[in-house]
């Protein structure tokens with residue numbers, strides 16, 4: 001059974017709109033009474049991925065699904081892609097612009113935060129765009145809002 | 148600990164009256180938002196110069212209680228209304244981050 005199926009637009013370079021998708025994801029999980037720990041893991045990964053589309057891409061979309069015992073986030077953008085994924089995953093590596101840095105981004109820690117939060121991550125990228133798929137396994141403890 | 152106990156001397160509450168009644172648990176200082184997300188704990192007070200909407204968004208995402216904008220950094224009206232909506236207290240001070248921490252230590256607010 002699919003319990004949640006939501007989609008969001010992510011606008012490039014719009015620092016005021018940035019984070020709307022992640023906020024809605026967090027609100028949804030809270031209303032479903034997931035544990036604080038689980039909500040934080042998903043929210044942080046979602047925010048990092050959303051911000052990457054805002055600051056590094058020409059725009060894209062996010063999809064948020066909960067299906068049985070798994071939560072899936074999928075981020076798709078329309079380029080310019082990640083030329084060297086291994087390098088991009090290196091903690092501290094960042095090509096963020098001066099403007100992004102002034103907004104608090106560009107620590108080069110986005111992917112580390114994502115990897116720490118997810119159970120599985122897949123990246124597919126070429127100059128036409130990047131697809132980032134994240135999977136979070138849902139355990140009994142994650143469903144308990146008192147944790 | 149209540150946000151109200153911080154409000155002595157060079158700290159100005161800019162969110163709505165009453166927002167100082169919220170509780171906090173410890174302090175975290177930092178400006179890079181990825182690092183803040185990694186290391187700050189729920190209900191922390193964030194001390195930062197990053198006075199923009201993204202800091203408020205992160206605070207809301209990881210359940211921080213308050214943000215102190217230091218070194219004279221100011222919150223915009225948009226940031227204040229978002230913080231009011233999300234239940235986050237915003238404070239401004241002319242202190243540097245390190246001086247806020249020293250002040251908190253001295254006054255037993257950590």
Ligand SMILES: Nc1ncnc2c1ncn2[C@@H]1O[C@H](COP(=O)(O)OP(=O)(O)O)[C@@H](O)[C@H]1O
Pocket residue numbers: 048052053056057077079080081082088089093094095096105106107108109110111112130181
């Ligand atoms: N959606 C994307 N499109 C193009 N490049 C990206 C994308 N996401 C990440 N990157 C590249 O990967 C690098 C590392 O990303 P990340 O770890 O989030 O650090 P940061 O965003 O702080 O630079 C970025 O600096 C950028 O070069």
Ligand SMILES: [Mg+2]
Pocket residue numbers: 048051052106108109110111
């Ligand atoms: Mg990033």
